[in-house]
Amino acid sequence: MNWNAMQAIVRKDLKVVFQNKGVSIPLIVAPVVILVAFPAIVFFAGPMLGGMAATDSGSSILGMAAGLPGLAGYDGAEMMVVYLLVYMMAGLYLLLPTIVAVGFAADSFAGEKERKTLEALLYTPTTDWELLLGKLLSAWLPALGVAWGGFLLYTVMANLAAWPVMGRLFFPTTMWVILAVWVAPAVAGLGVGAMVLISSRARTYQEAYQLGGMVAVLIVGLLVLQVSGVMVFSAWLVALLGLLFWAIDAALLWFGRRGFRRSKLATQM
Amino acid sequence: MNSDIAFVTDGLTRHFGELVAVDHLTLEVQAGEVFGFLGHNGAGKTTTVRLLNGVLDPTSGTARVLGLAPMEQGPALRRRTGVLTETPSLDERLTGRENLEIYAALYGVPRREIAARVKELMEVFQLDDRAEEKAGDYSKGMKQRLALARALIHRPELLFLDEPTSGLDPVAARLVHDMITHLSHDEDRTVFLCTHNLDEAQKLCDRVAVLEHGKLVALGTPAELASKIGRSQRLELQVARGDEETVLRLLAEAPGVSAHRENGTIVAAGAAWAAIPGLVTSLASAGVHIYRVAPQEASLEDTYFALQSEKEEMS
Numbered sequence: 001m002n003w004n005a006m007q008a009i010v011r012k013d014l015k016v017v018f019q020n021k022g023v024s025i026p027l028i029v030a031p032v033v034i035l036v037a038f039p040a041i042v043f044f045a046g047p048m049l050g051g052m053a054a055t056d057s058g059s060s061i062l063g064m065a066a067g068l069p070g071l072a073g074y075d076g077a078e079m080m081v082v083y084l085l086v087y088m089m090a091g092l093y094l095l096l097p098t099i100v101a102v103g104f105a106a107d108s109f110a111g112e113k114e115r116k117t118l119e120a121l122l123y124t125p126t127t128d129w130e131l132l133l134g135k136l137l138s139a140w141l142p143a144l145g146v147a148w149g150g151f152l153l154y155t156v157m158a159n160l161a162a163w164p165v166m167g168r169l170f171f172p173t174t175m176w177v178i179l180a181v182w183v184a185p186a187v188a189g190l191g192v193g194a195m196v197l198i199s200s201r202a203r204t205y206q207e208a209y210q211l212g213g214m215v216a217v218l219i220v221g222l223l224v225l226q227v228s229g230v231m232v233f234s235a236w237l238v239a240l241l242g243l244l245f246w247a248i249d250a251a252l253l254w255f256g257r258r259g260f261r262r263s264k265l266a267t268q269m
Numbered sequence: 270m271n272s273d274i275a276f277v278t279d280g281l282t283r284h285f286g287e288l289v290a291v292d293h294l295t296l297e298v299q300a301g302e303v304f305g306f307l308g309h310n311g312a313g314k315t316t317t318v319r320l321l322n323g324v325l326d327p328t329s330g331t332a333r334v335l336g337l338a339p340m341e342q343g344p345a346l347r348r349r350t351g352v353l354t355e356t357p358s359l360d361e362r363l364t365g366r367e368n369l370e371i372y373a374a375l376y377g378v379p380r381r382e383i384a385a386r387v388k389e390l391m392e393v394f395q396l397d398d399r400a401e402e403k404a405g406d407y408s409k410g411m412k413q414r415l416a417l418a419r420a421l422i423h424r425p426e427l428l429f430l431d432e433p434t435s436g437l438d439p440v441a442a443r444l445v446h447d448m449i450t451h452l453s454h455d456e457d458r459t460v461f462l463c464t465h466n467l468d469e470a471q472k473l474c475d476r477v478a479v480l481e482h483g484k485l486v487a488l489g490t491p492a493e494l495a496s497k498i499g500r501s502q503r504l505e506l507q508v509a510r511g512d513e514e515t516v517l518r519l520l521a522e523a524p525g526v527s528a529h530r531e532n533g534t535i536v537a538a539g540a541a542w543a544a545i546p547g548l549v550t551s552l553a554s555a556g557v558h559i560y561r562v563a564p565q566e567a568s569l570e571d572t573y574f575a576l577q578s579e580k581e582e583m584s
Binding site: 002004005007008009011012015016019020115116117118119120121122123124125126127261262263266267 | 285319322324325326340343344345346347348350352354356358359360361362363367371372374375376377380416419
């Protein structure tokens with residue numbers, strides 16, 4: 001395996017994408033805004049949460065929250081804060097590596113075709129597998145960076161936002177650690193794996209990006225199930241979800257390796 | 270495979286659906302030669318380069334390039350070949366230096382040598398003072414020179430150049446021509462030159478092949494090809510002004526010859542070398558005052574167009 005060549009592909013792709021402000025800024029700024037804005041809302045709403053708990057809608061949320069395994073021992077405003085910052089945010093957090101993975105991976109082959117740089121890359125002495133793996137890593141690493149960087153940022157923001165109500169550090173929970181360390185890389189892998197395969201067949205970045213929306217829909221579905229209370233994230237459930245995503249990643253990689261041929265790409269130039 | 274042979278193809282064919290892009294190409298190129306590959310757009314030149322580098326799989330036929338099978342041993346082969354693609358194919362958001370550094374790593378140039386090689390090529394191609402600028406800000410000629418530098422970054426034994434001087438100004442084109450001559454004569458590298466530019470092919474190539482709709486229609490040295498269509502394709506005559514009409518009439522009567530006026534001279538085309546003395550004698554016998562007779566050796570351009578018209582007549 002030629003790791004130097006793959007490293008060069010990653011370096012090249014990251015430089016090219018980060019030079020394109022139209023692509024890189026939304027991909028980096030959006031996660032930061034979400035991870036800062038949501039805790040900020042909770043922070044400013046903190047003094048009202050105690051009163052909200054006494055209202056009809058507040059009590060229905062608390063009723064739902066009371067059944068959650070991680071909320072035993074909390075009451076009133078504390079339960080509301082933990083419910084919002086730990087459970088409501090979990091699905092949204094998974095959407096962030098997905099968005100970044102889809103955005104970067106859409107650019108992989110389709111972007112090269114659009115910029116007419118693919119041909120030179122195909123003439124390099126990389127194997128088909130190294131070329132595919134280099135492209136997968138080019139999108140997976142930034143998604144992983146956003147997932148883990150976002151987790152650290154959110155850890156700080158969630159504790160700051162909850163401090164007036166909780167008066168102590170409560171985040172990250174076990175479920176969130178599993179979510180960040182085990183599930184987020186798998187979700188990013190899912191986005192990247194699907195998108196690189198789509199991108200190798202699409203002619204333009206936009207075409208690939210639009211098709212890649214389907215991957216985001218899957219994660220949005222999880223978010224809806226979580227928020228509506230149909231499926232509630234627990235440490236065990238997210239660990240299982242992670243396993244499922246890793247299995248899909250492995251399948252995508254297997255199919256990708258079997259089906260990816262530079263000669264197919266060459267016919268599209 | 271003999272080490273004196275750069276590559277050999279046998280019945281190499283590539284279809285794209287109904288289209289036959291390369292049609293039973295059988296060719297042998299010697300190591301160290303500059304080999305010209307001529308043909309109009311869509312003749313199959315670029316497809317041939319892709320087939321020879323293992324980037325595209327053939328529909329049928331075989332090729333051995335530097336002793337390797339392109340599809341089965343593609344990575345090992347591409348480590349030893351360099352390709353200048355028809356469009357420069359540069360990452361325009363990266364600087365000139367970054368473009369070379371990244372491709373040096375992709376071609377497996379040892380890390381400690383990369384900086385020195387990039388610097389050397391930047392100097393050779395007169396890009397050193399613009400090395401830190403984005404390639405997208407370069408002129409067309411600079412982009413082409415940068416792409417050529419990239420093709421040479423790993424010191425390939427066999428270089429494929431697809432229209433290397435297309436769109437270049439004469440100074441930049443001269444630089445590229447000098448580089449090709451230097452690579453072939455001084456460094457003993459094989460150059461496979463796909464070009465439309467017939468003067469360029471005549472000047473640089475040891476042998477040329479003409480490709481037409483994927484088929485090889487002619488192969489040889491430029492002189493050999495010229496001799497195939499008759500050594501005297503053009504005959505320039507300068508005669509007394511009053512005799513011009515007589516000359517045009519008499520030449521038109523000669524078999525296979527056509528004549529016209531061109532910048533105060535009469536130009537006859539299609540006269541075979543052996544027929545010229547007879548033609549001149551018949552003109553003198555008719556009382557024509559002849560001041561100058563100049564048979565012109567057929568150029569590669571004449572040859573190329575003769576082959577084209579031969580094809581048209583046949584079809």
